[in-house]
Amino acid sequence: MSLIDKVSPARETTRAGERGPKRAPFLTSRRRDALTGYAFITPQLLGIVGFVLFPLALVFYYSFNEWNVLAGTFKSVGGANYEKLLADPQLPSVLAATTVFSICLVGINIPLALLLAVLLNRQGKGITVFRTIFFSPVVVSVVAWTLVWGFMLQDNGGINGILQTFGITGPNWLRTGPTAMAAVVTTYVFKNVGLNMVLFLAALQGVPSELYEAAKVDGATRWVLLRRITLPLISPTLLLTIIITIVGSLQAFAQIAVLTQGGPGLSTTVLVYYVFQQAFEFHHFGYGSTLSLLLFVIVLVLTVVQWQMRKKWVFHEN
Amino acid sequence: MKPAKTLTGVTLLAAVSLALSACGGPGPAAAPTSAAPGSVSLRLTTWTADANQLALFKSIADEYKTTHPEIKDITFDSLPSADYTKTLTTQIAGGNGPDLAWVPESDAPDFVESGALAPLTDTFKATPGYNYDDLKTDFAKLWTRDGELYAYPFSTSPFVMFANDDILKNAGLPSSAELKAQGKWNWNDLSKVGAQVHEKTGKDGIIIRDFNYAQPLLLLSLWKGWGASPWSEDGKKCTFASPEMTGAFEYLHEGIFGSKAFPGPGTSPDFFAGGSALTVSQISRASLLKNAQFGWNVLPLPSGPKGDYSVIGQAAMAALQNSKNPEAAKQFLAYFTNPDNSRQLAQYFPPPRTSLLNAETLTATNPLLSKDQIQNTVIKSLENVPPKPQHTSSADLASKIKVALDPMWQENADVPGVLKSVCTAIDPILAV
Numbered sequence: 001m002s003l004i005d006k007v008s009p010a011r012e013t014t015r016a017g018e019r020g021p022k023r024a025p026f027l028t029s030r031r032r033d034a035l036t037g038y039a040f041i042t043p044q045l046l047g048i049v050g051f052v053l054f055p056l057a058l059v060f061y062y063s064f065n066e067w068n069v070l071a072g073t074f075k076s077v078g079g080a081n082y083e084k085l086l087a088d089p090q091l092p093s094v095l096a097a098t099t100v101f102s103i104c105l106v107g108i109n110i111p112l113a114l115l116l117a118v119l120l121n122r123q124g125k126g127i128t129v130f131r132t133i134f135f136s137p138v139v140v141s142v143v144a145w146t147l148v149w150g151f152m153l154q155d156n157g158g159i160n161g162i163l164q165t166f167g168i169t170g171p172n173w174l175r176t177g178p179t180a181m182a183a184v185v186t187t188y189v190f191k192n193v194g195l196n197m198v199l200f201l202a203a204l205q206g207v208p209s210e211l212y213e214a215a216k217v218d219g220a221t222r223w224v225l226l227r228r229i230t231l232p233l234i235s236p237t238l239l240l241t242i243i244i245t246i247v248g249s250l251q252a253f254a255q256i257a258v259l260t261q262g263g264p265g266l267s268t269t270v271l272v273y274y275v276f277q278q279a280f281e282f283h284h285f286g287y288g289s290t291l292s293l294l295l296f297v298i299v300l301v302l303t304v305v306q307w308q309m310r311k312k313w314v315f316h317e318n
Numbered sequence: 319m320k321p322a323k324t325l326t327g328v329t330l331l332a333a334v335s336l337a338l339s340a341c342g343g344p345g346p347a348a349a350p351t352s353a354a355p356g357s358v359s360l361r362l363t364t365w366t367a368d369a370n371q372l373a374l375f376k377s378i379a380d381e382y383k384t385t386h387p388e389i390k391d392i393t394f395d396s397l398p399s400a401d402y403t404k405t406l407t408t409q410i411a412g413g414n415g416p417d418l419a420w421v422p423e424s425d426a427p428d429f430v431e432s433g434a435l436a437p438l439t440d441t442f443k444a445t446p447g448y449n450y451d452d453l454k455t456d457f458a459k460l461w462t463r464d465g466e467l468y469a470y471p472f473s474t475s476p477f478v479m480f481a482n483d484d485i486l487k488n489a490g491l492p493s494s495a496e497l498k499a500q501g502k503w504n505w506n507d508l509s510k511v512g513a514q515v516h517e518k519t520g521k522d523g524i525i526i527r528d529f530n531y532a533q534p535l536l537l538l539s540l541w542k543g544w545g546a547s548p549w550s551e552d553g554k555k556c557t558f559a560s561p562e563m564t565g566a567f568e569y570l571h572e573g574i575f576g577s578k579a580f581p582g583p584g585t586s587p588d589f590f591a592g593g594s595a596l597t598v599s600q601i602s603r604a605s606l607l608k609n610a611q612f613g614w615n616v617l618p619l620p621s622g623p624k625g626d627y628s629v630i631g632q633a634a635m636a637a638l639q640n641s642k643n644p645e646a647a648k649q650f651l652a653y654f655t656n657p658d659n660s661r662q663l664a665q666y667f668p669p670p671r672t673s674l675l676n677a678e679t680l681t682a683t684n685p686l687l688s689k690d691q692i693q694n695t696v697i698k699s700l701e702n703v704p705p706k707p708q709h710t711s712s713a714d715l716a717s718k719i720k721v722a723l724d725p726m727w728q729e730n731a732d733v734p735g736v737l738k739s740v741c742t743a744i745d746p747i748l749a750v
Contacts, residue, residue, distance in 0.1 A: 069411040070432035072640060155584030172584040175531075175727060261532060264724040280404045282714040283428075285411070 056296070062289035069283055081290040093266040094274045097181070101270050102249040104185045109245050110238075112189065113196030118226070120197070121204040131201070135194035142191060146258040149187045150174075153259070177267030180260050184268050188255050192248065196241045203237035204230065235314040243306055250299055271295050355387040358646045362392070362418040362635075363406055365399035368605075371666050372396065375654075378662070382653050392650065403713070410434070410640070417641035418651060421469055423632040424535070426460045427710040435468040436637040436644050438651065442467065445652040449673070452657065457670035460705040461634050469634035470655045473667035475600040476699030477539040477629040479620060483613040485595040486511070489518040494596075494615045504621045505543055505569065508596065512579025515595040522587040522594035523579040527603070531583040534723050535716055538706055539598045539629045541566045543622015548719070549748055553709050556741035556748055558719075559734065565623065567726065567733050575729045583727045600631050601696050602667060604686050616691050618699050628703040633667075668696065675700060711747050718743040 027035075066077045085091065120131050137145060152158040153173040160170035173183045211229050220228070231238070253272050256262060262269035262277070269277075272295060279288025366372065372394055379392040395416060397405045403425050409415050421429050429435055443450045453467075454474075461469040481494030491511055497503055502511075512523020529536045535548065546562035549555060557563060573579040581587050581594070589597035590606040598619065607614055619628065635655065637647035653659065660669045665683035669675065677693045684692065709715055722743040726736045 067411075068432060069407050070428060070434040072434070154586065155582060172582070175583045263532075263721065264727070265721050277717065280408065281717065282711065283407060284714075 059289045059292050059296075062286055063293055064286075066284075066286040069285065077286060081286045084287055085290050085294065090266060090269075090274070094269050094271055097266060097268055098250065098270040100181060101185060101252065101268070102246060104181070105188060105249040105252075106242065106245050108185065109189050109193055109196060110241060113193050113241065114200050114238075116193065116197045117200030117204055118230075121201055131198075134197055137191050138194040140191070142254045143258060145191050146187060146255050149183075150259050153183050174260055175264055177264060180264060180268050184252075184255050184259055187259065188249075188252055191255075192245075196245065199237055199241055200234065203234035207233045232315045239306065239310050239314050243303060246302055246306070247299055250295065250302075271298070353388040353643075353646070356390045358388045358643050359390045360392045360418065360643065360647055360650055361395055361416040362420075363395045363397050363402075363409075363416045364420045365397055365402040365422075367396040368666075374662060374666075378654055378659050379650075382650060386649075388646065389650075410638070415638055415640055417643060417647040418635060418637050421634050421636050423460060423634070423705060423708060424712040424716070426469070426632075426634065427708050428712060429636070430461060430463050430468045431710055434639055436639045436641070436648055437466045437468060438470065438637065438648060439465075439467045441648040442470075442652050442655075445649075445656065448652060448656055449671075452671045452673050454670050454672055454675075456702070456704055457630075457632070460632060460708060461636075469636035470651065471632045471634040471670045472655060472660070472663060473602060473631075473633040474670045474700065475602040475631050475633075475668050476696060476703070477598055477619060477631060478601050478695050478699060479617050480589060480597050480599055480603075480607075481615045481617065482589065482592065482595050483615055485515060485519060485521055485592075485612070489515045489595070491515070494617055498617055503617060505540070505623075508620050509569070509573050509577060509579045512573065512596065513577035516578045519595075522581040522585075523596065524573070525581060525587055525589055525594045525597040527589065527597050527599040530586070531724075531727055532720060533716070534719050535706075537566075537570070539619060540570065540622075542627045542629055543620070543624060544569070545622075545624040547707055549707065549709065549744075551707075553707070554748055556745050558737045558740040558744075562624075564734050564737055567737060571726065571731060571733055574727070601687075601699075604684070605666065607686060616687065616695050618695050628699040628701070630700065630703050630705060632705055668700065709748070711750075715744055715747055718747065 063081050064076060064078060065074055066081075067074045116134055120127060120134070154160075155172040155175070157173075159173065163170040171179045173179045207230060211233075212225055215225055215229060250270075251272055252270060253276065256268050256270060256273045257276075260268040262273050271291065275288050275291045275295060278284045278291060362375075364372075364375075375394050379394075383389045383392065402420075403422065406416070406419055421435075439450070442448050453470075457471050457474045458467055461467060461471055479494075483493045486493055486497075489511075491497075491514060492500065492502075494503075497507070497511065502508070508524060515521055515523045526536060526540060538548070541547065541563060544562045544566040546560060546566045547557055548563075549557055570580065574582050587593040589599070590603070590610070592610075592612050601616065604616060618626070621627070635651060637644055637651050641647045655663075657671065657673065660671055661674055661679060661683070663669065664674055664679060668680070674680075675697060677689050677697065680692045680696060681687070681689045687696070719740055722740040723736060725731055725739075726733065
């Protein structure tokens with residue numbers, strides 16, 4: 001309690017002629033501060049309740065029900081959707097595709113973004129142009145970007161045409177499992193690597209130059225500079241980019257819907273696409289909700305694990 | 319902490335209330351047909367965005383409004399065809415379903431069995447001049463349950479073979495009419511034609527339109543030539559591994575990876591842009607040839623090892639049971655599909671009415687097609703042909719078939735083995 005609150009009863013006044021106990025004003029300084037705070041967070045809070053918590057509660061509720069949209073029936077099925085989840089013969093393939101997609105995406109995106117940021121973290125003629133070029137795919141429509149890549153990746157498309165000029169017969173990229181996964185990952189990486197690059201660039205520019213100068217005087221090589229100075233000092237940004245890239249990889253949808261529709265077979269059917277298929281193509285809204293909860297739990301666990309692990313490698317966190 | 323607890327309580331209460339209200343029963347009761355003037359709005363979802371077709375629909379709707387003052391407006395909502403059913407069901411799930419909707423044949427069992435569609439028989443029979451008995455029973459079968467019609471199959475369009483005679487000529491081959499006259503209008507001979515086209519011109523030979531290695535059920539237009547079907551007549555047993563189906567797939571696989579008569583996976587050829595010599599497609603696609611820069615012809619499907627056959631594809635128009643104005647929707651549907659309007663619609667969609675399925679009517683409404691093409695291709699292909707086999711859970715089935723068939727589209731595929739795996743994948747759905 002603040003000093004003002006403690007003394008406020010003593011400062012209360014009564015109207016002339018009125019008797020009785022002195023009442024504290026409702027709007028104390030502390031309450032005013034609290035209300036102001038609530039007023040600021042209310043729009044965000046309403047958004048979170050309306051568009052995150054409420055749908056999440058509904059998804060949890062739907063997962064114990066089966067909703068026949070056409071018949072307009074809604075009935076409780078208990079844990080049947082969870083039993084179906086455990087017995088779903090396609091789910092292991094879907095989870096395997098999701099894991100491969102996420103690992104490849106993070107494994108390529110983060111080092112590539114860091115490399116680009118290190119290369120572009122210098123002053124010089126035309127450097128801004130290069131930064132813009134690498135960032136520009138981020139602002140391009142994801143569907144337009146993917147459609148163009150789809151044409152390029154066709155059996156008789158642009159990429160195989162280029163390979164043909166070197167006497168190489170390219171694969172039918174989108175029709176075999178490994179190449180289809182490689183194509184989807186590459187399309188996604190090139191689309192989004194610019195965002196991580198900009199984050200790394202900002203972090204790199206915050207590293208004090210005198211640290212490099214001192215290390216150079218001590219004879220440090222470029223690799224030592226990167227390992228001993230750069231990486232530790234940008235590790236908070238590294239943590240951020242890894243978290244958002246992993247979460248983003250688990251939400252990748254448009255590239256798969258446009259390029260492969262989850263095929264061939266189930267080779268590119270990642271979990272979020274499977275959720276979409278079950279709910280909106282097959283009208284299994286209850287089972288789709290159960291799969292959504294599985295996705296939610298996976299994202300939550302991965303994020304918590306990374307958050308806990310930060311103490312071991314993120315600068316200033318231990 | 320008290321305010322926080324209160325806030326949590328209010329939030330939960332709101333969430334539960336909203337959840338319960340979202341899961342409640344259907345909306346308000348149906349408005350009577352004797353509704354107040356200007357009180358009824360109707361919305362019909364379609365997958366066509368063709369300006370001419372929409373203009374025709376609007377003109378029919380405008381005429382209807384002149385005699386029905388209760389109708390305020392009738393709108394035609396064009397949804398993207400690729401996501402049509404997904405969008406429609408999402409609208410229904412969100413309580414924003416249309417009053418009337420086009421329904422693709424693949425979804426017929428799901429829509430009819432679920433009770434989502436309003437029964438139409440009594441309304442149609444009670445409409446003066448409707449001539450209900452004019453509807454061909456075969457064509458209405460897919461949309462009928464227990465003697466009750468639930469949707470009007472406004473488009474009953476046969477699958478035919480379109481031919482680009484210029485490409486055939488450039489490949490040193492006879493025209494399509496000559497091939498037919500020489501008795502070579504069968505899949506075996508056309509495979510050789512397709513292979514020669516590919517070899518001589520670099521263009522594609524034969525395309526099963528829209529199949530694109532993603533919609534295997536469209537191959538029915540080929541399978542039927544071998545007498546093959548995806549499942550038994552009662553829909554309970556998978557027949558992908560049958561000798562007939564194996565023969566059809568061995569032919570197709572050889573045509574794709576051996577002779578190259580069919581374009582392989584991962585390409586997007588288009589007959590209507592002059593990209594191939596032959597294509598199987600529905601006759602309603604003839605409108606795409608309006609400005610064709612090449613000589614073309616349209617012929618019945620080629621015969622297969624089991625002889626001549628036909629395949630039709632349907633689309634129907636239905637009133638939704640959960641419409642706010644189901645009676646008004648049914649009455650408008652009766653007007654929209656009466657004999658006069660069906661005659662107008664016939665210029666785009668072959669009608670299911672016996673009285674209109676003749677060369678005179680169809681020639682008058684389809685200026686792109688000759689009387690001979692109408693008689694010997696369109697009308698002949700509509701004789702004694704049942705609709706394609708359909709099944710409930712069509713999207714789930716189609717997805718599982720596609721996934722299981724994907725290994726087929728490799729050069730060294732084990733054709734019988736892949737077909738057996740299709741049955742393994744879909745038997746649990748068929749058994750339900």
